[in-house]
Amino acid sequence: xxxxxxxxxxxxxxxxxxxxxxxxxxxxxxxxxxxxxxxxxxxxxxxxxxxxxxxxxxxxxxxxxxxxxxxxxxxxxxxxxxxxxxxxxxxxxxxxxxxxxxxxxxxxxxxxxxxxxxxxxxxxxxxxxxxxxxxxxxxxxxxxxxxxxxxxxxxxxxxxxxxxxxxxxxxxxxxxxxxxxxxxxxxxxxxxxxxxxxxxxxxxxxxxxxxxxxxxxxxxxxxxxxxxxxxxxxxxxxxxxxxxxxxxxxxxxxxxxxxxxxxxxxxxxxxxxxxxxxxxxxxxxxxxxxxxxxxxxxxxxxxxxxxxxxxxxxxxxxxxxxxxxxxxxxxxxxxxxxxxxxxxxxxxxxxxxxxxxxxxxxxxxxxxxxxxxxxxxxxxxxxxxxxxxxxxxxxxxxxxxxxxxxxxxxxxxxxxxxxxxxxxxxxxxxxxxxxxxxxxxxxxxxxxxxxxxxxxxxxxxxxxxxxxxxxxxxxxxxxxxxxxxxxxxxxxxxxxxxxxxxxxxxxxxxxxxxxxxxxxxxxxxxxxxxxxxxxxxxxxxxxxxxxxxxxxxxxxxxxxxxxxxxxxxxx
Ligand code: HEM
Ligand SMILES: *[C@@H]1O[C@H](CO)[C@@H](O)[C@H](O)[C@H]1NC(C)=O
Numbered sequence: 001x002x003x004x005x006x007x008x009x010x011x012x013x014x015x016x017x018x019x020x021x022x023x024x025x026x027x028x029x030x031x032x033x034x035x036x037x038x039x040x041x042x043x044x045x046x047x048x049x050x051x052x053x054x055x056x057x058x059x060x061x062x063x064x065x066x067x068x069x070x071x072x073x074x075x076x077x078x079x080x081x082x083x084x085x086x087x088x089x090x091x092x093x094x095x096x097x098x099x100x101x102x103x104x105x106x107x108x109x110x111x112x113x114x115x116x117x118x119x120x121x122x123x124x125x126x127x128x129x130x131x132x133x134x135x136x137x138x139x140x141x142x143x144x145x146x147x148x149x150x151x152x153x154x155x156x157x158x159x160x161x162x163x164x165x166x167x168x169x170x171x172x173x174x175x176x177x178x179x180x181x182x183x184x185x186x187x188x189x190x191x192x193x194x195x196x197x198x199x200x201x202x203x204x205x206x207x208x209x210x211x212x213x214x215x216x217x218x219x220x221x222x223x224x225x226x227x228x229x230x231x232x233x234x235x236x237x238x239x240x241x242x243x244x245x246x247x248x249x250x251x252x253x254x255x256x257x258x259x260x261x262x263x264x265x266x267x268x269x270x271x272x273x274x275x276x277x278x279x280x281x282x283x284x285x286x287x288x289x290x291x292x293x294x295x296x297x298x299x300x301x302x303x304x305x306x307x308x309x310x311x312x313x314x315x316x317x318x319x320x321x322x323x324x325x326x327x328x329x330x331x332x333x334x335x336x337x338x339x340x341x342x343x344x345x346x347x348x349x350x351x352x353x354x355x356x357x358x359x360x361x362x363x364x365x366x367x368x369x370x371x372x373x374x375x376x377x378x379x380x381x382x383x384x385x386x387x388x389x390x391x392x393x394x395x396x397x398x399x400x401x402x403x404x405x406x407x408x409x410x411x412x413x414x415x416x417x418x419x420x421x422x423x424x425x426x427x428x429x430x431x432x433x434x435x436x437x438x439x440x441x442x443x444x445x446x447x448x449x450x451x452x453x454x455x456x457x458x459x460x461x462x463x464x465x466x467x468x469x470x471x472x473x474x475x476x477x478x479x480x481x482x483x484x485x486x487x488x489x490x491x492x493x494x495x496x497x498x499x500x501x502x503x504x505x506x507x508x509x510x511x512x513x514x515x516x517x518x519x520x521x522x523x524x525x526x527x528x529x530x531x532x533x534x535x536x537x538x539x540x541x542x543x544x545x546x547x548x549x550x551x552x553x554x555x556x557x558x559x560x561x562x563x564x565x566x567x568x569x570x571x
Contacts, residue, residue, distance in 0.1 A: 026078035029085055031433045033070040034077065044078025058551035059260075060418035063088050064447050073448060073455040074431045080262050087430070087441045091456045092503035094431055095443040096471065099420070099509040104428040107512055108421035108440050113264035114255040117272055118281055119338040119345065127425070128511050136515075138317050138339055142310050143518040149396045151307055153522060155195035155202075157392035160526045162207045163188040164389075164534050169214045171535065171564040174234040178540045182356050182560035183238055184210065189352035190245060192523050197343050198291055199309025209239040231541040233561060244287045247280035252345055255553055288337050296331050311340055343516070350416055351520050353554040354506075355527055357414030358407075360557055361482050362528075363537040364545060368406065368484060373532045373567075375402045380533075387570050395529045396522065404497035405487035407524050411506035413482050415446040416554045420508045431461065445505040449473060451480050474502045534570070538563040 026044040028034050038045045045066075052062045059079075067075055067090045074094075076085040089095055098105050112125025126132040141147055163184060170179055187206035194202045214236070241249065254271055261267040272278055295315045299305060307313050315331055322329035330336065362369045379398045380390040390398075420443045424435045435441065448455045453476035474486065489498040507514035514520070531537075539545065544561040 024082055026085065028078075029076055029087070029434065029436060029439070032074055032076045032085075032087065033072045034075060034085070035066065035070070038078050042081055044081065046079060046081070049077075049079060056548065058549075058555075060415075060444075060446070060551050060555060063419065063442060063444060064090075067444065067447055067455075071455065074433060079260065083262060084436070084439055087435060087439055088444060089430060089441055090444040090447040090449070091431070091454060091461070092449040092471070092473070092505065093456065094461050095420075095505065096503075096509060097461065098422060098430070098441070098443070099513075101510075102428075104424055104426050105422040105441065106425050108423040110421045110440065113261075114258055115345070116264070117254055117258065117268040118251045118284070119341050121334040122338040122342040124342065124346070135335060135339070137321060138314050138335070139310070139343075139515070140317065142313055143516070145518075147307070147313075148518060148522050149393070151199070152196045152310070152519065153392050153396055153526075155199055156192045156519075156523055157395070157526050159188060159191040159195055159205065159207065160523070160530055161389070162191070162205070162211065163527070164530050166207060166211050166214065167535065167562070167564060168566060169211070170234075170236060171566055173214075173217075173236075174564070176538060176563060176565055177230055178233045178544055178561040178563040179236060180233060180560070181359055181562035182352070182557070185355050185359065185560070186348070186352040187241075188527065189355060189523065190248070190348045193344055193347040193351065193519075194245075196347070196519060197310045197340060199312065201291065201294070201309065204242050204244070206241055206245050209241070213237050213239045233544065243283055247283035247287075248344055248348070250277060250280035251284060252349055252553060284341065285337065288340050289332060292331055292336060292340070310343060314339065346514075347516050347519065349553050350516075351523050353416045353556045354411060354414050354520070355524060356557050356560040357416065358410040358524065358528060359531075359537070359562060360545065360547070360560060361410055361413055362406075362532075363539055363563065365482055366537075366539070368482070369532060369537055372402060372406055372484075372528075373536075375400060376529055376532055379403075380529075383570075387568070389570055390529060390533060392526070395526055401488060401495045401497040402484060403525065403529065404499075405484035407521060407528065408487045408497075408499065408504065409482060409484040410524070412504055413451070414506075414555075415451075415549075416506065417508075418445050418551070418555045419443065420445060420505060431456070443505065450503050450505065453479060471500060472502055534566060534568065536565040536567050538565055 021042070024042050026039045028039055035045060035048065038048065041047070045062075049059070049062050052065065053059075057065070063077070066077055067073070067088055073089065073091040075088050075090075077088065078085050080086070089098070106127045107125070109125070115122055115124060123132050123135040126135065142152075166184060170184075184207075187210055191202075191205045191207050194205075217237075240246065254277060257271050258264050258267045272281065291311055292315065295312050299315065299319075305316055307316065314336065318329050318331055318336065362372075376390075377384050379400045380394055383390040383394060422441050422443070424437055424439045424441065427437045428435050430441065444450070454473060478486075487497055487499070487501045488495050489501065490496075507517045507520075540561045540563050544559050546559060548558045549555045550558055
């Protein structure tokens with residue numbers, strides 16, 4: 001009797017375990033292809049993903065390889081044990097419709113999961129609605145041409161000039177040998193976005209110490225370091241950043257630790273217990289608070305409120321909004337601090353990665369760089385004849401289709417943000433397949449129909465809406481080549497830039513597309529104009545010019561070197 005009862009309990013518990021196991025196995029969405037092996041274990045695609053990463057891949061390249069292997073524009077993978085499948089969408093037409101028109105999809109919770117440890121109340125996590133709209137009011141108008149050209153532009157331009165100064169010295173020392181460029185580009189982009197935020201108050205730059213270090217350099221000792229081998233990169237000392245900038249770098253690396261965790265809240269609590277990270281957050285909080293305070297103080301002291309920086313603009317907005325709503329302004333709220341930090345974390349790594357890709361693409365396509373240089377010389381004819389640098393106003397206001405086209409093509413081929421996530425907020429459909437509420441849909445920016453021929457036949461797309469015009473697909477014969485001409489159209493015999501020439505997802509689309517897009521374009525416009533004005537980009541040795549990448553926060557080139565020859569000595 002006793003033994004029998006024991007036996008029955010054992011059977012029951014085995015049965016129970018078996019049922020739990022069955023329940024915990026990945027549950028595919030019917031009709032959407034997946035890797036067969038992935039549904040046989042609790043870990044789904046994770047073992048295969050781990051192998052892929054070990055071989056030098058990353059999440060985005062795994063997603064792409066799955067789409068290719070299953071030869072389907074809509075697939076599912078299982079990367080969250082006990083969680084829902086992740087749907088991958090690799091088709092521009094369907095993705096465009098989803099992002100632009102379909103209310104059934106909204107900001108995915110992934111964005112909030114990855115940022116809540118250091119910018120808990122930033123609007124990136126909010127679903128599109130009243131709360132999001134009202135928070136965006138704080139940063140409204142910062143991307144208008146007027147603001148960008150007159151307030152942000154001049155300080156951003158000045159930082160780009162510093163980078164050119166730095167590279168003039170490096171080019172002279174390196175003597176046409178390659179040197180590592182990504183740290184310098186990173187410093188330039190960081191200084192650029194910090195200047196956008198804090199205006200002229202931001203003086204303790206990332207570029208300053210890099211330039212100082214070069215002035216102090218013992219050039220004789222340097223010469224010895226590269227063994228005289230002209231293909232060997234010259235190694236320059238990388239000076240440390242100041243405490244504030246270092247804290248930004250430290251914080252920017254944290255999302256990587258949280259990425260893919262099934263319990264992001266717990267994971268953040270763990271990550272923030274790290275002393276170095278906790279300190280970085282504290283330094284960042286204090287800095288932003290002090291900057292806000294300085295501006296509020298100045299505002300109290302004088303009513304002269306000509307806008308001087310993005311943070312200044314936000315303080316004025318908050319004052320005006322509070323007045324309108326009949327409440328006291330909250331200058332130091334979590335929202336204010338997180339929105340300021342939002343510019344920095346969303347703006348520095350993205351811009352510097354894209355500029356890094358641009359540097360490589362232009363060095364490897366000399367016909368493009370020399371055409372662009374010729375076009376720039378014609379456009380800034382006055383600066384050329386006066387043997388000087390083009391000014392900020394000249395660069396910002398000139399109408400140069402080939403420059404616009406080149407920047408657009410760098411965005412397309414760089415693939416800085418290779419995935420754009422959305423979440424189904426109701427049960428819905430994609431490409432004719434059922435998508436349950438709560439499913440994360442990852443739109444692939446670099447895959448079929450973007451950088452390689454598409455997989456979807458006309459007629460299979462959902463296209464619920466007939467809003468907007470259709471975008472013509474890229475010609476499959478040259479879809480993967482770097483060629484700015486694809487963005488150029490002919491209008492009554494004149495070259496014009498056509499931003500709708502074909503598929504592009506670099507900044508996302510729709511209401512939740514990149515907020516900072518115009519600032520990013522301005523920074524790139526200034527950087528590449530000055531770069532080609534001053535230097536010829538020589539090709540780097542093949543070992544330093546491959547296109548492998550690592551997905552850190554953005555999809556960064558593993559090798560980013562510059563081999564520069566000064567083309568003039570204009571001041
Ligand atoms: C080349 C540089 C940049 C790239 C490639 C880039 C890319 C992106 C992408 C792909 C998204 C998501 C779009 C979507 O979900 O549809 C995004 C969102 C966002 N970006 Fe950028 N970005 C860049 C620069 C910047 C800069 C300079 C800023 C700010 C100063 C910025 C601020 C933001 C913000 C606030 C969002 C969230 C918008 C929202 O949720 O409503 N970005 N960006
Ligand atoms: C791509 O190929 C097509 C057809 O040969 C051609 O018309 C088009 O100009 C090419 N585009 C680019 C960007 O080279």
